[in-house]
Amino acid sequence: MKRKNWAAGIATTVLLTSVLSGCGGSNAGGSDKGSGESGGKVTLNVWGMGEEAKSLPKIAEQFEKDNPNIKINVQALPWASAHDKLLTAVASKKGPDVLQMGTTWIPEFAAAGALMDLKPMADKYPEIKEDNFYPGSIQTTKYEDKTVGVPWYIDTRVLYYRTDLLKEAGYNEAPKTWEELQDAAQKLTKRGSGKYGISLDPKEQSLTFMFARQNGSKLLDGKQPLFDQPQFVEAVDYLNSFFKNGSAPKDLGIDAVQGLSGDGIVPMFISGPWMVKLINDKAPDLKGKWATAVLPKKENNISALGGSNLSVFQHTEHKEEAMKFLAYMSKPETQLKWLEMTQSMPAAKKAWEDPVLKEDPNYKVIGEQMKASEPMPMIKPWEEIAQAYLKSFERIYRGQAEVKPELDAFNKQAQQILNK
CATH class of the missing domain: 3.40.190.10 (Periplasmic binding protein-like II)
Structure with missing residues (x-):
């Protein structure tokens, strides 16, 4: 929204x-x-x-x-x-x-x-x-x-992927775990210069929170934020690893359908139901070459609603x-x-x-x-917390800030927001 x-x-x-x-x-x-x-x-x-x-x-x-x-x-x-x-x-x-x-x-x-x-x-x-x-x-x-x-x-959010390109990378079906998603993304990136494995929108505020829940994070315990706890820190480390190893682009400048089309510059991405019609309308040549799958899991595969x-x-x-x-x-x-x-x-x-x-x-x-x-936590300050997180994550994936100290600072900021 x-x-x-x-x-x-x-x-x-x-x-x-x-x-x-x-x-x-x-x-x-x-x-x-x-x-x-x-x-x-x-x-x-x-x-x-x-x-x-x-x-x-x-x-x-x-x-x-x-x-x-x-x-x-x-x-x-x-x-x-x-x-x-x-x-x-x-x-x-x-x-x-x-x-x-x-x-x-x-x-x-x-x-x-x-x-x-x-x-x-x-x-x-x-x-x-x-x-x-x-x-x-x-x-x-x-x-x-x-x-x-x-x-x-x-x-909700699901995984969109090129079935033909995943098959060439050794996957006859969509990745089912965090480990498989990371492995598939790296193999797809090795296809050559200018190729990537997956698009992860760093400006999508629900993305990290969704992955953190998959890793067992509750995000909040009443009015206490849990963003400095291992479950959340590990999820941020995991997402950041895609940017660090080059399997996810930081600033590609094309939309998801363009990335999926042709030779598949970015053959996997996470998005919502509206993309089904967009792909069918904008890329009819992809018929039979793409599919959707539920999200890969860690402890679970919770998605954002x-x-x-x-x-x-x-x-x-x-x-x-x-x-x-x-x-x-x-x-x-x-x-x-x-x-x-x-x-x-x-x-x-x-x-x-x-x-x-x-x-x-x-x-x-x-x-x-x-x-x-x-859904994301149904509390009034959540939007402010989410926007503050995006700034912290940008310092991590773009500025190479260390994950744990950055999240310690973000957790303190979130506590201040919750205490207002």
Whole structure:
């Protein structure tokens, strides 16, 4: 998910606590009639983020047919400006009825009192019950003892690789362990000058934390960071070794599809489900020469889980109508339609039984990896911690800083962030 001025956002959220306590209630902004008015047509204002939000009016058409007294009004917000717009809505208590929440935004806006607790509504709207979704995606909807969202679409990270080039390197299938991944990357690098084994994006903030979990790190113990502990240090050493031995490029200047194409400058990379369509569309000549696989394992093969949830704005005057819309969007058949329209992976487990996902080998891998996928820690300061880590890791892989002293310093910085 994209972010804009997160540090400012954190500071603004702190201020919101006092703002909220002093604000009077108001409606959710733009609705035609109150829920209790008979004969009136209610307009639900829905805020969606990014390009996919532009498809929301189409997916809402069937809902409007089934609920002729409810009109869905969609506002598509760019990710870059959505965070600030949400902060304004929280402060004024005037905003949408339903809103899309990136999974990492949940703690901040839940702490500000912006999101309705959906737990009491689960019996009335069984489509939102937790058992319908993957456990990892349910984690992203929790804040303290509340459930403030419903999983909408999900993504996780898997391994993409050139099957033909791996076979030439002695691998008839994808690497299954850390040792095999390192070995395969080095063998692929030996193909010649300008060739690499794997692309590891050092600016992808979840990458190291994902590998650290595979090595048994808990990342945090309550409010105590564990980034100076052996499990985390070993994971950073492992990732840095790909840059040190030249099997992963630091600054290649081409995208993943280009690296995979042709003679395969970079024949392995780790990314999300959206890459399946991109490869098929941009590199049709690779058909039959590439595949996906679950991540190689150390103690486990935990991947990072992302995506978006749908939440109800705490100050909406149309809670029942909003819940009807959430229930509709949570149906497996709705999420499969959304997959068809936007290539977004469904959060509902039952949707993965559909032949579209069950029989496609790449989507099947993604569904398998979902069983071992977890979100980043659902705490407000996590984004700030993650951004601080990226600076530390850059000093390691680019500046050759020693791993343990650098992580000792980062751990102290993380502790200060957690203590704020």
